[in-house]
Amino acid sequence: xxxxxxxxxxxxxxxxxxxxxxxxxxxxxxxxxxxxxxxxxxxxxxxxxxxxxxxxxxxxxxxxxxxxxxxxxxxxxxxxxxxxxxxxxxxxxxxxxxxxxxxxxxxxxxxxxxxxxxxxxxxxxxxxxxxxxxxxxxxxxxxxxxxxxxxxxxxxxxxxxxxxxxxxxxxxxxxxxxxxxxxxxxxxxxxxxxxxxxxxxxxxxx
Amino acid sequence: xxxxxxxxxxxxxxxxxxxxxxxxxxxxxxxxxxxxxxxxxxxxxxxxxxxxxxxxxxxxxxxxxxxxxxxxxxxxxxxxxxxxxxxxxxxxxxxxxxxxxxxxxxxxxxxxxxxxxxxxxxxxxxxxxxxxxxxxxxxxxxxxxxxxxxxxxxxxxxxxxxxxxxxxxxxxxxxxxxxxxxxxxxxxxxxxxxxxxxxxxxxxxx
DNA sequence: CTTTAATAAATGAACGTGCATTTACTAACT
DNA sequence: AGTTAGTAAATGCACGTTCATTTATTAAAG
Numbered sequence: 001x002x003x004x005x006x007x008x009x010x011x012x013x014x015x016x017x018x019x020x021x022x023x024x025x026x027x028x029x030x031x032x033x034x035x036x037x038x039x040x041x042x043x044x045x046x047x048x049x050x051x052x053x054x055x056x057x058x059x060x061x062x063x064x065x066x067x068x069x070x071x072x073x074x075x076x077x078x079x080x081x082x083x084x085x086x087x088x089x090x091x092x093x094x095x096x097x098x099x100x101x102x103x104x105x106x107x108x109x110x111x112x113x114x115x116x117x118x119x120x121x122x123x124x125x126x127x128x129x130x131x132x133x134x135x136x137x138x139x140x141x142x143x144x145x146x147x148x149x150x151x152x153x154x155x156x157x158x159x160x161x162x163x164x165x166x167x168x169x170x171x172x173x174x175x176x177x178x179x180x181x182x183x184x185x186x187x188x189x190x191x192x193x194x195x196x197x198x199x200x201x202x203x204x205x206x
Numbered sequence: 207x208x209x210x211x212x213x214x215x216x217x218x219x220x221x222x223x224x225x226x227x228x229x230x231x232x233x234x235x236x237x238x239x240x241x242x243x244x245x246x247x248x249x250x251x252x253x254x255x256x257x258x259x260x261x262x263x264x265x266x267x268x269x270x271x272x273x274x275x276x277x278x279x280x281x282x283x284x285x286x287x288x289x290x291x292x293x294x295x296x297x298x299x300x301x302x303x304x305x306x307x308x309x310x311x312x313x314x315x316x317x318x319x320x321x322x323x324x325x326x327x328x329x330x331x332x333x334x335x336x337x338x339x340x341x342x343x344x345x346x347x348x349x350x351x352x353x354x355x356x357x358x359x360x361x362x363x364x365x366x367x368x369x370x371x372x373x374x375x376x377x378x379x380x381x382x383x384x385x386x387x388x389x390x391x392x393x394x395x396x397x398x399x400x401x402x403x404x405x406x407x408x409x410x411x412x
Numbered sequence: 413c414t415t416t417a418a419t420a421a422a423t424g425a426a427c428g429t430g431c432a433t434t435t436a437c438t439a440a441c442t
Numbered sequence: 443a444g445t446t447a448g449t450a451a452a453t454g455c456a457c458g459t460t461c462a463t464t465t466a467t468t469a470a471a472g
Contacts, residue, residue, distance in 0.1 A: 001468085001469090002418060002419050002420080002467090002468060002469065003419075003420070003466095003467060003468055003469095004418085004419045004420020004421060004466075004467065004468080005419085005420055005421040005422070005465060005466040005467060006420090006421075006466070006467070007420090007421065007422090008421080008422080026317070028234055031456085031457065031458090032457080032458070032459095033456090033457075033458095041422075041423090042422070042423055042424070043457085043458075043459085044422075044423065044424080044425095044458095044459080044460080044461090045421075045422055045423070047458075047459060047460090048421075048422075049421085049422095052458080052459080053457090053458065053459090100320050101320070101321065103320060104316075104317045104320035104321050107313050107316055107317045107320070108314070108317045110310075110313055110375075110378075111232070111310045111313045111314045111317070113379070114306050114307070114309060114310035114313070114378055114379070115307065115310050120379075123379060124379055124380065127376070127379050127380065128380075155395060156395075158376070158392075158395070159369070159392070159395045159396065161372065161376060162368070162369050162372030162373045162375075162376055162392055163365070163368050163369060163372055164372065165371070165372035165375040165376060166367065166368030166369055166370065166371035166372025166373070166375070167368045167372070169316075169368075169371040169372070169375070170333070170364070170367060170368055170371060172320055173319070173320070173326075173329060173330055173333050174330065174333065174334075186364075186365070186368055189361060189362075189364070189365045190365065190396075193399030193400070194399070207442095208441095208442065208444070208445055208446085209441065209442065209445080209446075210440075210441060210442080210444085210445040210446025210447065211439070211440040211441055211445085211446050211447040211448075212440080212441070212446090212447080213446090213447065213448095214447075214448080237430080237431065237432085238431080238432065238433090239430090239431075239432095247448080247449090248448075248449055248450075249431085249432075249433085250432095250433080250434085250435095250448080250449065250450080250451095251447075251448055251449075253432075253433060253434090254447075254448075255447085255448095258432080258433080259431090259432065259433090413472100414471100414472085415470100415471080415472075416469100416470085416471075416472090417468105417469085417470080417471090418467105418468090418469080418470095419466105419467085419468085419469100420465105420466090420467085420468105421464105421465080421466080421467100422463100422464085422465075422466095423462105423463080423464075423465090424461105424462100424463090424464100425460105425461095425462095425463105426459105426460085426461085426462105427458105427459085427460075427461100428457100428458095428459085428460100429456105429457090429458090429459105430455105430456095430457095431454100431455090431456095432453105432454095432455090433452105433453085433454090433455105434451105434452085434453070434454095435450105435451090435452080435453090436449105436450095436451095436452100437448105437449080437450085437451105438447105438448085438449075438450100439446105439447080439448075439449095440445105440446090440447080440448095441444105441445085441446085441447100442443100442444090442445085
């Protein structure tokens with residue numbers, strides 16, 4: 001085996017740096033020059049390793065999808081009620097968008113996802129992983145009696161997912177409260193009509 | 207008042223053309239050259255009349271906000287049940303995003319709205335106008351007995367708005383069915399638990 | 413142990429392109 | 443004449459990408 005000059009920094013570091021830069025300026029504002037400087041390289045190197053700017057962004061999207069998949073696929077912490085876990089998971093999954101600017105960057109990525117088939121594939125996978133996770137938590141809530149028996153968990157999962165996405169959007173626009181608060185309220189509103197009486201809310205009233 | 211050379215085309219035409227171009231390529235992909243060509247002008251003229259590319263886009267945002275405001279502020283068609291009107295209004299308001307590409311453009315604009323204060327102002331106004339419209343329709347539905355008495359219309363309006371926005375987002379991702387269908391289902395899911403029994407749904411079952 | 417060849421990685425400088433914007437000028441209208 | 447609209451050409455900049463070259467590393471050859 002013939003090895004050449006070793007790589008100074010490995011792809012993971014570059015992708016982390018790229019993510020950080022994207023977090024600041026968004027995918028559109030991203031320039032190879034900035035990423036290169038921050039990682040101690042020169043733009044041409046990035047092109048050589050990732051093929052193009054698009055290649056770099058695509059690799060980042062791939063990585064992010066993998067991370068998100070891991071988040072939604074991870075095993076529950078024990079003894080936590082399913083609906084609490086649902087709220088926790090949702091809030092956590094949207095933590096990287098918890099400022100209007102970061103949310104805007106998220107949207108910018110989504111724009112790419114909707115336009116470019118390769119990006120779309122990853123985004124769709126994440127979206128479906130989330131749907132699965134939500135639905136299985138709802139199903140568990142039904143089986144433990146937190147939700148009314150006979151609840152259509154598939155339909156409800158859709159509602160919860162829509163409430164999540166929609167709440168994020170509204171919050172980014174009106175900027176009232178924190179994203180986490182709003183998500184809790186939004187999910188609660190979607191779920192509360194389906195709670196097993198006498199429960200009225202999944203939020204602890206303090 | 208001293209008038210000089212008359213304007214060849216008035217601003218409204220330019221804005222309509224701009225909107226059309228944006229619909230094709232998105233706000234980021236917009237170039238003055240293309241707009242200018244389509245309207246029979248030269249880029250410099252657009253700059254002179256709107257100050258800059260940003261000025262043109264801002265004027266367009268202003269116009270769009272005005273249009274949206276008119277839509278949400280218009281008087282109800284008579285004898286239509288409030289909840290039907292709610293669905294109709296929602297579907298209509300999202301008609302210009304009824305393809306994934308158009309939705310992506312909408313999102314791209316939203317990215318600008320979240321980043322640029324002047325754009326944000328218009329977007330927020332539209333959002334609040336929608337909220338108002340939804341809430342007043344819900345209030346009417348309560349008063350006519352379609353919704354249960356005692357329903358918190360403000361909270362429910364929020365839910366409906368979130369369901370609307372979230373449903374749009376999900377549809378753009380998974381592309382199942384038409385946006386209108388999905389919106390109907392999404393709103394129905396949000397409202398059905400609050401309907402006055404024995405009603406279960408606001409969708410006509412055919 | 414050198415030396416040398418082969419290979420991969422990284423670089424720096426140049427290139428080209430796409431675009432918004434500026435400037436100087438012309439045309440139309442009162 | 444004075445005022446406004448429009449234009450053509452030039453300017454300048456910001457980037458992505460290409461290319462020839464240098465550097466680091468290993469494997470074999472002497």
